[in-house]
Amino acid sequence: MSSSVPAQPHRTVHGASALPVPTQVAVTGVFAALIAVAAMLPPIPVGGFGVPITLQTFAVMLTGIVLGARLGFLAVLLYLVAGLAGLPVFSGFSGGLGVLAGPSAGYLLAFPLAAALAGALTTLVLRRTAGRGFGRWALVFLSAMVASFTFVHPMGIGGMMIALELDVITALGADMVFWPGDVLKNVLATAVAVTLFRAFPGLAQRRW
């Protein structure tokens, strides 16, 4: 079977990734599905305190870290577009343009940008720190935190201020509730990404 397609050159888009186009499409779709499932799962207790966390932002950040800026952005954008089109893939099995009037609008719109930034920073870290140990993964964790606080939280706060007509202090207070969970999720995403990069070294071979 494989002999029928001998040495087929990898089809790439703009040469931006080493992955062939069909694999890019598959990876984008499957990771969008992963985010959808993570958003639908009930919260899971974590750590000694047993504080339940939802896995949606974990999946978004992990997608950026693992797939890089370009494919990570596209996978999260696909999830967002499918949800806005009406598929009930947002948390609480909701979906459709109506969520733009709700409290999570800013967070959802921030997700593709956050994944792109986490992916771009992770690519830089992977490139510059090859062969180093723990410090490298601390930098990947930091990449995810930078992405969270550049896009997710400011846009989440902005979304609540517009959609719910909140003042900035109340919106900030509502957003800060998510900060501890966010740190945990980024630690978790980094830990899972470490293992994935070991199991699939090809994932780290990307232009962005």
Place this chain on the structure above:
Amino acid sequence: MTTFARLFDHRPGSSPVHRAPLGLKYLVVLAVTVLVVSWRAPLVALAALAVVVVLHGAAGLIGEFLAPLRRLWPLLLVVGLARWISEVWVRPAGQAAGPDVGAAVLNAGVVVVGVYAALTAARLLLLTTPGPDLLDGMERFFGLFRPLGVHPQAAALAVNVMVRSIPWVGTAVEETSEALAARGVRRTPQRLMLPVLVATVGYARATGEALAARGLPDEPEHRHQEDTAP
């Protein structure tokens, strides 16, 4: 599995709402959403809600209008409380007069009613549109972005992969969860997600190979030649 299989919650029917063009349905949902966010008035929120109720009635799905409340009431409660706190405790800090509690409750109600109208309008679109129509609509939507370098067939294919993969990933999560329970190990996010992610990346690779074997997606060059052929 059962949870993730019911992605398209289509209720077949032949009402005017069912038969309306998909673009029109999206315009109505968008109009309701934009209206309730941009124009905060009790009459506007109630009018938007009334329109959505009438559309549910016209679709023969009036029973579905209140169904999301079972799931959404905590969210709506939090939304209303946040709005109320914003008005009563934070905003009047610099004002001489005390907070008008009645007006604060009314304004919180306007926001809650608006959010519910927008969410149920969006849900009605899902209920009255067959899944394949929804996917076709998305492909046409992607076509609008062809000048920006979007490859509509590849994007539509990615949507199909996503829709088909959701039950697969959901099953992987459930199986891992059951395996942890069988070993008597406490379910933590890392113990749950690591095996799921390894399986998911492998599944994505296999899916990519399956697409390549079918010659999918069509190469942009070929499509371009077909488009420009007389």
